[in-house]
Amino acid sequence: MNDVVIGTGEAVVFWVLGPISLAGALGMVLSRNAVHSALWLINTMLALGVFYVVQEAPFLGAVQIIVYTGAIMILFLFVLMLVGRDSSDSVVETLRGQRVAAIVLGLGFAGLVGAGIARATQDLPVAGLAAVQGAETSNIEAIAGLLYSRYLLAFEVTGALLITAAVGALVLTHVEREAGERRTQKELSRARFLTGRAQTLPGPGVYARANSVAAPGLLPDGRLAEDSFATGIEPQEVEQMPRPAGRAQLGSPDAALGTLDPAPSDVPGGREGGDHR
C-alpha cells in the first residue's frame, strides 16, 4: 500500500531547500542580532512555503508567504527595528549550565517528537490528493468546501478570537479625548495669523554664508535675525565678504577675470566705463 513515488523535481527541491530551511532555523537561534534572527526565520518560512507548493498545496503555500512572511514577520521586524541596531544579545550566562541543559533538552524534545511522528505515520496508507478531494475539483475548491462546511465552526471561532484580540488591543491603547481639547489645524492657523508673525521662523544659516546651526540668519540690512538663533548654541557670526555697493567697487565682469594686458589699467573696473551697461 505504501507506494509513494517522489518525482525527480520534487526530490531536487527537497534536497536543495531542506538544508536551506534548516540553516535558517539554526541561524535564527544562533545569531546575536535580533533583526538577523528575524531574517533567518523569514528564510525558513519562505522555504516552507515552497515546500507546500511543491506538495500540491499551492493555496497553502501562497497564504504562508503572504500572511506569515509578508505580514506577521514585517510586524516583528517593525518592533525589532525600534529596539535599536546595536542591542545584541548578551553572551554572559546568568544561570550556570543553562546552555548545555537547553541543548540537551532541545535535542531530547526533537527526538521524542520525531520518533512519535515517525511511529504514527509508519504504516499509514497513502491515498493521494486526487483520491481525497476528487480528481475534478482543484485544491482551492476542496479547501473552501471543507472550510465552509465541516470546519465552519472552528473557522468562525478563530475569526471571533482574532477580532477580539484586535479590538482589545485597540481599546487598551486608545486615549480618550474631550472634544475641543486639542485645537484643530484651522484654529491653529487662525491663532498664528493673529500674532505678529504669520510666517514660520527663519531657519539658521538660510540667509547667511554658512549652513551651520550656529550661524544665525541675516536680515536684509545685514543684522542678525534674532528669531533664528538656535536654542542652546552661542551664535557664531560668519565672516562676511566685503559688500560691494556698485559698479565702481565691483568692476566690470570682464575685469574680474583678469587681463592678459601687461599694463593693467588704473581705472577701477579695468576699462573705461560706458562700454558696459
Next chain:
Amino acid sequence: MILAAAANQPTLEDFGNDVWWIVLIKVVGVFVVLVLLTLFAIVFERKVVARMQQRIGPNRVGPRGYLQSLADGLKLAFKEDIMPAMADKPVYFLAPVLATVPAFLAFSVIPLGPVVSIFGQQTPLQLTDAPIGVLIVLACSAMGIYGIVLGGWASGSTYPLLGSLRSAAQMISYEIAMGLSIVAVFLYAGSMSTSEIVAAQADGNEVSFFGLEFTGPSWYAVLLPVSFVIYAIAVVGETNRAPFDLPEAESELVGGFHTEYSSLKFALFFLAEYINMVTVSALAATLFLGGWRAPWPISIWDGANSGWWPLLWFFLKVVAALFVFIWLRGTLPRLRYDQFMRFGWKVLVPVAFAWILAVATMRAVAREANLSTGQVALFVGVPIALLVIAGLLLASRASNRDTRLAAREAAAGSNHPTEPEVLPPPGPRRRPGGPSRAEGGFPIPPMDLAVPPSPRLHRRDAVAPEGAVVGTGRRSTATIEEDVDD
C-alpha cells in the same frame, strides 16, 4: 460562469508542458520586456510631467531624448559604491536584491496574449499560470516590502530608518485594501488564475432592456467599479508613488529609505519601483480591463484577439495605466502621514468590506433568481450607482454649505470685514494712479534699486530686543504652535 472560450484561449492545462527552450525564451522575454518598460516608463514619466509643467523635458540623448534613461542607468552603474560606516553590511547588500527579485517574479503570471506559435510550438504568451495566479503577485509584493524595510534599517542612519518604518506600515495597510479589492473579481470570475480571469471577461454580457437586445461590456472595471477604484488607489500606496510616496518624501526624509544608497544598489531600488509600477498596471489590465483582449471597437474585427495582435492591446492598456500613475504624480500633493493612514484604514478597508458583502449577496440572489450578470448590473447596479452618486453630491454640497453661503454674502457686499487686521495697510505699492516711472511697471524695469527700509525694522524697535543672552527662548517670542494633528 460558462464560457464559450475561443480555441486560442489558454486554459490551466496548457501550462507546464512547454519545451525547455520555449521556457527559456519566455523567461528572457519577460525580463527584457520589464527592463525595456522600465527604461520607457522613466523617460515617459519625465516627458509627461514636463509637459504638465509647461516644460519640454529630456531632449538631448538619442532621438527626441528617448535614450535619456538608458544614459542615466549607465551612469548610475559606474558611480562610486559607498558603504556607510554604520551600515549592517550583509543586510545592506541584501536589501536591493530583495526588492528587485520579487518585482521580476511577479510578472511571470501576467498573461500577455493567447496561444501563439513560437517556432512551430503552440504555447500561450504567458510564462506560467497556477490556480492561485493572482496570489503569486500578492506574495511577491509582500516580499518586496522587505527590501525597502531592510534597506532603511541597514543604512544605520535616521532618515532611512524613518522611511522604512513608514513604508512597512503603509504597504501592509494598503496591501489589505488591495487584496480585498481583488476578492470581488475572484467571485465573478470563479477563479484566481490570471488566464481564466481574462477568459471570464471575454464575451460581452447579453442584456435585454425592455425588448432592446444589446451586448454590454464585460470588463470588471465596469461591472465592479468600486473594486476597480479601490484597487487603483491601493496600488498607488503599495508602490510608494506620489501622492503616497511617504517612505521617500524628499521634503521630510531627504531620500527616505534609499538615502544612503548609491550606484548599482540604488539603481536596483529604482528598477524595482518602476517594475512594481508596471506589474500593478499589468495586473489592473488583466483583472479589470479585459487583459490582452481588444477593447470594443477593435474587437469587432475577427483577427483582433488572435495571433500576436493582443500584445499590442495589452501594452497599450499598460501604458495607459502608467500614464495615470504619472498624471497623479504631476497633479496631487503628497498626503500627510496620519491622513494617509486614516484614509487607508477608515475609508478604503471598510468600503471594500461592504462592497464584498454586497457583491456576494447579489451573486447569491442572482443564482437563486436565475439572473444573468448583465441583468444584475443593469437593473440593480445602475440604479444603486445613481443613488450613491446622488447621495455623494448632496453630502459634498452640505459639507460646503458654510463656504457657499459666505461666498454669496461676499458677492452681495457683506458686512464681514474682508481685510484682516493683521495685514499692513495698503502702502505706496497700491497707490492709485499706477506706478511711477522710478518704481518700474510691466515694461519698464525699476530705475532706482535702493533697498527700501524693511517694514519689520519699525516693529522690531517697538518690541524690546531680547538682549545679549540669545541661547534661550527662541520659541518664546510668539505664541506659535506646531501644526499637530488633532
